[in-house]
Amino acid sequence: MSTLSLWTRRDPFAEFDALFRAARQPRGFVPAAEVERDGDDALVRLELPGLDAERDVTVEIDGGRLVVRGERRDERTEERDGRSLREVRYGSFRRSFGLPAHVTADAVTASYDAGVLTVRVAGAHAGSGARQIPVTTGTAAIEQPAA
Template sequence: MTTVKQHPVLQSRGPQTFSSLLDTFFQDSVNNRRVQGFTPAVDLWETEKSFELELALPGVTKENIAVEFEDGVLRVSGERAFKKENQEQKYHRVENLYGKFRRSFQLPENVDAAAINAQFENGVLHISVPKVEEKVVKHQIFVK
């Protein structure tokens, strides 16, 4: 006996024409893209006085972005919504990624959490995390 693996999308469907199979392929591609979510690109650098981050968030509104800092971790989350304005539109290709995103960054202990600043302009979120004087974690004491 031979078993044949079927694609889950095509399982439980009867014979189809090539045209309807093509339509199904494109529709499933659109739906899968919407569900996957995306991971925004990040640039992270350090200056003498701060840590700086820039996240590329094209198509995201300021209201759909959350920035949190807790226990030394900076978290940026949000959602890029897929706008299908007209139900009669028949997408043939959707290459942009949509959905929820979340990025986390472990920062050193020498940051001023109360002074973190986030600004969103032209699809780019810029976060500035000021440094404070480094805490003395280990100090060698000489015996006299």
């Protein structure tokens, strides 16, 4: 036999949790990104339509991370009958991606074409292939490396 309850106990922290989650939601413009492997290189593409890449976008290496930041500006001043509908987001954005320790700024190039920023990180996957580790059997002890 199972018991079914027709009421739910109210969580006193539910409203606080909802407010906290809402505060952590990104506001403004957050560009879509994709990361893919191209041989030993990593390609990061961000959709940035309508931006002036030279004026509004910065690509840099900071603390072992690839950081792309910028701003989509709303420079329109006209209004029509006092009404407007906006589905395009404006504002500052920042996206960051972890990098292997061996990557330097010299390995990074960026280009912008048809609203897409493409960042190539040369050699990001170099030496990252799988390596098989031999497994010993029996009572053989694992040797500790010399200190």
